[in-house]
Amino acid sequence: MNDAFDRWVYWFFAGDAALEAEGLQSSIQWIAPWAPWVTIAILVGGGALIAWIYYRERSTKQAWFKPTLAAMRIALVALVLFMLYGLSLRPYRTDTPDLVIALDDSQSMSHVDTLTGEQQSQIESRLTAAGYPDASRWNQGRTLLIGEDWLEQLQSRYRLKGYYIGDSGRAWSGDVEHWSEMLSTAEANRPASRLGDSLTEIFQQQRGRPTAAVVLLTDGITTEGKSLSDAAIVARRRGAPLFVVGLGSRQRQLNLRIEDLDVERAAFVGDPLSFKFRLGATGMAGKTAKVTLRRKDDPQILEEKSIPVATDELTRQIDLQYRPTEKGDYTFIISVEAGDEEVDLSDNQATAQVAVRDDAIKVLLVDSQPRFEYRYLKTLFERQLKPISSSGRPENAFDLTAILQDSDMEYSDQDAVAARIFPASQEELFQYDVLVIGDANPAFLSRMNLELVNKFVVEKGGGVIFVAGDLYLPWQYGGTPVASLFPFQLEGAQRPAAPLENSIPVKLSNLGVTSPPLQIGANTSETLRRWDSIKQLYWLPEFTSLKPGAQVLASARDRFDPKGEPVPLLMQQFVGGGKVMFLASDDLWRWEYHDPFWMQTIRYLARASVLGGGWGAELAASRNEYERGEPVRLRVRFFDDRKAPTSDQGVTVMVEQSGGRQRRVSLARTSGSRDTFEAAISDLPEGEYRAWIAEPVMSDAPEQAATSFRIEATAGEMARLAADFDELRAAATAAGGKFYAFDDATQLLKDLPEGRQVRIETLSPIPVWNSWKLATLFVGLIVGEWLLRKRGGLL
Known part of the structure; x- marks a missing residue:
């Protein structure tokens, strides 16, 4: 039988029995005297026979008269059949379904959010009416339960179960009548939010109990354990939808x-x-x-x-x-x-x-002829003053020595910075910080001179920049001791054709954008704009075979070698302990930003001398404190990039937990940088850590590069205070419930399901087939039919 038939039976036959008391339900039972088809046959056959008999009766004046009599006689047959089924009510004592109320009492619930406008006015007025001085999330939850009588309204429909869900699922003590008093004095002070775990614990305690729904009042912040979405899966499996009230602000x-x-x-x-x-x-x-x-x-x-x-x-x-x-x-x-x-x-x-120095950089400038690039550089190095002098008097930024191979013998006597011959000893050459070698004729340099240049780079760790020329460099340097310093194979170098009519546009490589010598603007966009402004570059040779360690900093935008690579303009490589740069054109003297570029290049090449060899590298973590599971980013930067390993995986850091094990971590070179290596570790347990560079060994560093950091077990309860409404909404949807903000939370009372009552005791059956209502109906039908027949003259 369906529910509509049950309700009709309750109303007509046993309404009093069905409404005896709360927690009592009844079901309808009967015993069929024969197969159902027999009942249907009797109803159909008897109905047809009765209709045929009344059809044969003599006619009456009213057309409705005989159909009414036939219907009454059929109803009498149906009533007899109905009574033969022995209909009875089977009462059951039932248990009212539980409604779980879960209130978050973690410390984040004590937070008072910054509210504005109409929302602030509405919330504060409701809390003031409930007797709470501030609009904390905790007070908002208590306002709904106590101040707006939720407990009282829900108690009439469900068996209430109250729980706190801060760091665990804890049942409220006492009877429902005492909950208001208990909640009035309670505080939100639990040190952790384990919402998913706490809700799962509640479902375990509710095992075997009929649970209509779970009403959850929380800000949705979980700092440990399972998420609410994980617990929502359990709720759906148990048939207990989540009706969630989000408290707090999403800010x-x-x-x-x-x-x-x-x-x-x-x-x-x-x-x-x-x-x-x-x-x-x-x-x-x-x-x-x-x-x-x-x-x-x-x-x-x-x-x-x-x-x-x-x-x-x-x-x-x-x-x-x-x-x-x-x-x-x-x-x-x-x-x-x-x-x-x-x-x-x-x-x-x-x-x-930062080490700030005031020393003049000692520069040796060598060229064969007084070409324009030589003249511009000589003038720059001679006249450039320090921006600020410690003595208060104008001081030169560079200490220049210039060697012009084709000059007269008297030239060195007439020019204060001119030298007649190239330094003949290692002691003389090693006093310089940077060598600038232009289109010098190697015939005027002895093999010993060239070997000294090689030692200057490899052993001293000095900086050298070569500037290409159309006569000698690099074409005449094959087989010399400095051939290994060039960042390309000399055999593949091709002289350029006659000067072009249109300027060659220049672009910086990814490495060049971040390289200190090329940073001639206040920011990256300004630097790129200035390099793009070169309009006088008409001479550029091609180098088809770069060495493995060569790095291209700038190249031609529209000129490509046979391999399809842009023709390089500025290259660098690290040889031994030194840095070597190669400028493939001597046309930059025409450029507006020629002087800033050269000043920064000289300072870049002289960095090792400025540092004095006393600095090695630094090791740093991106922060001092991390939550467990957060990646710890370690970065090693070499102050002197000559000392950076050539291998991209050449740095190893040892990480040691205080009182625990050590762990080796390999760092990788960051793209576009020679001196910086990074790695991220995300699986470290809680504790204090110290890290130091294990490889390479910095023997000349004054102290070992190291850093310290801490992994915390969890974020502090007050470390993340934005209410997670997205998580709450997702959990409610997954569990088949709904989400409400504080403003519309009263709608929850109307949306809650009735729940399922569980039968706990079977009572004695109540027969209803011999009810006085049925007897009255039977007699009424017989008397009614007799009166109608008499009135119609059918007796």
Whole structure:
């Protein structure tokens, strides 16, 4: 029988029995005296016979008269058949379905969100009416349960089960009548949010119990264990839908962080220092972050920037520039401020050490003829002054010695910087910081001179830049001791054709964009624009076979070698302990930014001399603290890139947990950089860690490069305060329930399912086939038929 027939039977025959008491249900039972087809045959055959008999009766004046009589006689037959089935009610005592109320009491629920506008007014008015002084998430949950009488309304429909779900699923003590008093004095102070695990524990305690639904009041933040989505799968399997009320604001907790600070560790007084770092901002949409640069133990702000933050989650590369005014070894501090609203300030600053020197760079310039490039360079190195002099008097930035091979013997006596011959001893040559060798004739250089140049690079670790010429370099240097210094095979070098009519456009390689000598603009876009502005490059040879260690920094944009590679303009390679650069054209003297390029190139090549060999490398982690499971990014940077391994996997770091095991981690060279190696580790357990460089061994470094960091077991409860409504909505949907915000939470009371009652006791059956209602109906039908027949004259 279907539900409609059951309800009709309850109403007509046993309404009183069905409504005796709460927790009592009845079902209808009968005993068939024969097969169902017999009943159908009797009804159909008897109905047809009765209809035929009344059809044969003599006619009456009313057309409805005989059909009515036939229907009454058929109803009497059906009623007799109905009574023969022995219909009875089987009462059962039932258990009211449970409704689980789960309230999050973790510490994040005590947070008072920053609300604005109409939402703030509505929430605060409801909480004030409930007697709560602030609109914390905890008070919002208590307002619904106590202040707006949810407990009282739900108690009339369900057997209520109350639980806390902070760090575990804990049942509320006492009877429902005492819950209001208990919740009034309770606090949200649990140190962890294990929402998924806690909900799973509740389902285990509810095993075997009829659970209509689970009402969950939480901010959705899980710091440990299973997620709510995982628990929602269990809820759906148990047939207990989740009706979730999200409490709090989705706005993320305000936090600013500085990561991966990068700056040149050596500079000259007055030169621009570029502090590059990543600024991360969370919960800062519409606000402004203030970034400042200062020296350690000095409150004076050297540089600052205001960064507008447009989105709630932002990661942006920032560049602060500063020109040091005094020489010395300094510790610079980059800080970012966000006001008093920020909770975690541990990642708001980063430090870097920089050696600032004021020494003039000793440069040896060699060429065969006074060509334009030689003249421009000689003038630059002779007249360039230090931006700021420690003595207060104008001082030269370069200490130049020039050798012009085709000059007269008296030239060296007339020019203060001119020298007659190339240094003949290692001691003489090694006093220079950088060698600039133009189109010098190797016939005027002895083999010993050329061997000294090779030793200058390989043994001293000095810097050399060659500038190609149409007479000698590099064409006449094959088989000489300096042939190994060139970044290409001399046999494949091809002289250019006659000068072109149109200038060759230049483009920087990915490595060139980040290479210090080529940074001639205030930023990357300005640097690219200036290199693109070269309009006077008419002479460029081709080098079809580069050496394996060669790096192309700049090349022609529209000229390609037989292999389809752009023809290089500027190349570099590391030989022994030194750096070698090769400029394949002597046309740059026409360029507007010729002097800045050469000044930065000379300083780049002289970096080893500036550092004095006393600095090795630094090892840094991107942050000091990590949550378990977060990747720890380790970075090794060599202050002198000559000392960086040639292999891209040539750096190994040892990571040691305090009181635990050691672990070797291989770092890989970052793309576009020779001196930087990185790696990420994501499976470290909680604890304190120390890391140091194991390979290569920096024997000349003053101290071992090392860093420390900490892995925390979990994020602090107050470390992430943005309510996770997306997770709550997904969990409710997965479990077959619904999600509500605090504003529309009252709709939940109407949407809750009735649940399924469980039979726990069977009572004695109540017969209804011999009910007085049936007897009255039977007599009524017989009397009615007799009266109608008499009235119609059918008796």
